[in-house]
Structure formats: structure tokens, C-alpha cells
Amino acid sequence: MDAGGIAMKLGSCLTAVAMVAALGGCAPQSQRPAIESEAVKAEELEQKKLVIKTMLDQRDLLYRISYRLAKAGADLCGDQITWSLGFLTLGREDGAETDHPTLAALFPDLGNNPIVSYIPPDSVAAAAGLRKGDEVILVGEGGVEPNRYLAANIGLRLTTTDNNPVKLKIRRNGTPLDIAVTPARSCNYPAGITSESVVNAFADGRGVYIAKGMMDFVRTDEELALVTGHELAHNFRKHRDAKQGNAVAGQVAGTILDILVAVAGVNTGGAFGKAGAQLAGNANSVEFEGEADYAGLYVMARAGYAIDDAPTFWRRMGANNPNAISHATTHPATAERFVALNAAIKEIKTKQQSGAPLVPNEKPKEAAPQPLPGEPPLGVTP
Numbered sequence: 298m299d300a301g302g303i304a305m306k307l308g309s310c311l312t313a314v315a316m317v318a319a320l321g322g323c324a325p326q327s328q329r330p331a332i333e334s335e336a337v338k339a340e341e342l343e344q345k346k347l348v349i350k351t352m353l354d355q356r357d358l359l360y361r362i363s364y365r366l367a368k369a370g371a372d373l374c375g376d377q378i379t380w381s382l383g384f385l386t387l388g389r390e391d392g393a394e395t396d397h398p399t400l401a402a403l404f405p406d407l408g409n410n411p412i413v414s415y416i417p418p419d420s421v422a423a424a425a426g427l428r429k430g431d432e433v434i435l436v437g438e439g440g441v442e443p444n445r446y447l448a449a450n451i452g453l454r455l456t457t458t459d460n461n462p463v464k465l466k467i468r469r470n471g472t473p474l475d476i477a478v479t480p481a482r483s484c485n486y487p488a489g490i491t492s493e494s495v496v497n498a499f500a501d502g503r504g505v506y507i508a509k510g511m512m513d514f515v516r517t518d519e520e521l522a523l524v525t526g527h528e529l530a531h532n533f534r535k536h537r538d539a540k541q542g543n544a545v546a547g548q549v550a551g552t553i554l555d556i557l558v559a560v561a562g563v564n565t566g567g568a569f570g571k572a573g574a575q576l577a578g579n580a581n582s583v584e585f586e587g588e589a590d591y592a593g594l595y596v597m598a599r600a601g602y603a604i605d606d607a608p609t610f611w612r613r614m615g616a617n618n619p620n621a622i623s624h625a626t627t628h629p630a631t632a633e634r635f636v637a638l639n640a641a642i643k644e645i646k647t648k649q650q651s652g653a654p655l656v657p658n659e660k661p662k663e664a665a666p667q668p669l670p671g672e673p674p675l676g677v678t679p
């Protein structure tokens with residue numbers, strides 16, 4: 298068939314399609330097994346359940362890491378302190394963005410009261426004897442803040458304002474029980490997961506936000522602790538305030554701070570993209586990132602995580618973003634981050650061996666300028 302013939306054939310096919318495919322000659326010709334629409338509906342529910350299960354698994358993983366880091370880093374967080382009860386709940390009505398019919402199908406026993414849905418093994422709630430599945434009837438007598446778990450998540454995390462034990466009324470297998478939890482002193486920078494698929498994370502001076510893409514990317518607790526510790530450090534080193542001070546008034550007001558891999562040419566989209574555009578060219582960005590890597594590693598070490606393999610995370614990030622290996626933008630290049638982290642590990646290990654406190658080193662305060670010999674003291678005109 299020549300080109301004209303093909304065009305004619307195509308033309309007649311298209312006409313046929315336009316005429317509601319009366320001929321059927323353009324449709325696929327395989328005879329496939331018939332499927333039941335009921336089976337498709339059932340599978341739809343299974344896949345929706347998997348969305349919620351994944352969301353809960355990632356929420357629990359991030360809480361396990363961030364709880365431990367926030368507790369171990371409390372001494373570095375200045376006056377940004379909260380008292381954590383160390384567990385997460387799940388309720389029938391949880392989360393505005395939650396698919397409630399699927400949640401009900403996944404947890405048919407979920408009643409009016411929330412249940413204890415996750416307890417990190419090293420948490421104060423675990424130590425007090427709270428168990429997963431306990432129905433929470435009443436928490437404390439005031440002062441306890443039920444904080445909606447951050448962005449795109451379901452459930453509550455509970456904090457209080459001081460170290461007084463908090464009485465919980467719970468029901469376990471139908472039996473009412475009283476449990477007192479002594480809260481843990483922690484950094485008041487809660488962590489949550491955002492729905493973006495980009496491999497990224499950020500801090501805004503109040504919290505730590507890990508994109509779903511990063512949750513999917515990390516392979517170990519240590520990798521997530523590295524990322525979370527980095528963002529925590531941005532917060533407690535007050536980088537957002539410093540950046541706003543550096544910028545032309547109003548230029549970065551209200552922006553999200555961090556972009557882990559703000560590499561030229563990578564379209565991160567959404568909030569990350571906007572923040573990247575606004576932060577590009579911002580003074581001291583690379584230094585702030587280096588400091589967040591450095592101070593974040595200290596938090597990780599304080600929390601008792603193995604830090605030896607931490608730099609390999611930057612190898613994996615480099616492999617994931619080849620442009621970032623040697624090209625620094627608002628962030629140091631991944632090769633530099635790898636080498637800098639190795640140097641920080643050496644410093645931390647020396648302190649661990651000598652029993653010195655695990656606190657990041659500070660630059661010596663600049664001494665007041667001294668007049669050179671033979672020069673008059675500053676401010677005095679001869």
C-alpha cells in the first residue's frame with residue numbers, strides 16, 4: 298500500500314471511529330477472557346486499602362525516627378521544647394484527606410474512640426505499658442494538646458507542656474485501665490509527610506516535612522534519620538530567620554526553607570519548585586546546608602544511630618541526580634557533602650571515644666579588633 302492508500306485507510310478508520318466504531322475493524326482483535334465488574338470493584342477497594350496501609354506504615358516509620366531524634370536533640374533546641382507522650386492514634390474520622398469508607402473497610406472494629414495505632418519501642422508510652430490497639434477513652438485533665446499529625450497524614454500525636462505524668466483512661470479487650478505516661482522532653486519540631494513524589498524534604502522553622510518520594514527512596518532507619526536530622530538542624534539553628542534576615546525584606550517571607558536537591562534542571566514542581574526559585578541565589582545557602590548536614594549528624598549520633606554509613610546516602614542521591622554530583626546551586630554538591638560528612642564522623646567519633654559532649658563545634662567569637670602597634674586606638678582622631 299502506498300502512502301496515499303495508507304492515508305485513505307487511516308481516514309476511513311478515523312471516520313469509522315467517529316461513527317461509533319460500527320465496523321470494529323480498528324479495535325484490537327484479541328479475544329481476551331471476560332472479566333466481572335464486581336471483581337474490578339473488589340480490586341479497587343484492595344488497592345485503596347493499600348494506599349492507607351502505606352500511608353500508615355510511612356507515618357509510623359517517620360514517627361519512630363523523629364521521636365528518637367527530637368528526644369536526643371532536646372538540649373540543642375533551646376526554648377523550642379515540648380513534652381511528648383510517645384504514641385500515635387488512629388480514629389474513624391481521622392484526617393480530612395483520608396478516604397473514610399476505605400479506612401472503615403480496613404479497620405472495621407474502629408469505634409468512636411481513637412485507638413493507639415503506633416508506639417515506638419523506645420518510647421515513654423511503651424515504658425508505661427501502653428499497647429497498640431488500646432482504645433483511648435480520656436487523656437489527662439487538661440494541658441494535653443491533641444496535635445493533628447502533619448500534612449497528608451492520619452491520626453494524632455499527643456504532647457503536653459511539662460514533665461507531669463499524664464493519666465490515660467483506656468480500654469483493652471473490653472477492660473478499662475488507667476495508665477500514667479511520663480512525657481519525654483523533646484524538640485518542638487514535629488515531622489510529617491507531604492504527598493509530593495519528589496525525593497526531597499524541607500523545614501519551615503516550625504516542623505520537618507518529608508516528601509512521600511523521599512519516604513519511598515530511603516532504605517534504612519539511618520538514612521531517614523540523616524534526612525530528618527538535617528531538617529531538624531535547619532530549625533534549631535534558626536536558618537529560616539537567618540535567611541529572612543539576609544534577604545531583601547519580604548522576598549522570602551513565608552517560603553518553605555529547604556530543598557535537599559535543588560539542582561538546576563530538576564523540576565521539583567509544586568511547593569518545592571516555588572521555594573527553590575525563591576531561594577536560588579540566596580546568600581549563604583550552601584553554608585546553611587553544610588551546617589544542617591553537620592549539626593544533623595550530631596543529633597543522629599546523640600540518638601544512638603550508627604553514623605558510619607551516613608555519607609553513602611549522598612552517593613545514592615548523587616546517582617539519583619547526576620547533575621548534583623559536582624554542581625552546587627543553593628546546596629553543596631553531593632560529592633562535597635559525602636566528603637564533609639566523613640570529616641564530621643571523624644570529629645564525632647573522637648568525642649565519643651573521649652567522652653566529650655556531643656555538641657556541634659562553634660566558631661570562636663570574633664575578638665574585638667585590636668589597634669596595630671604604632672596606630673592610634675580606633676575611633677580616636679589624632
Ligand SMILES: [Zn+2]
Binds near residue numbers: 527531555556557586
Ligand atoms: Zn537543607
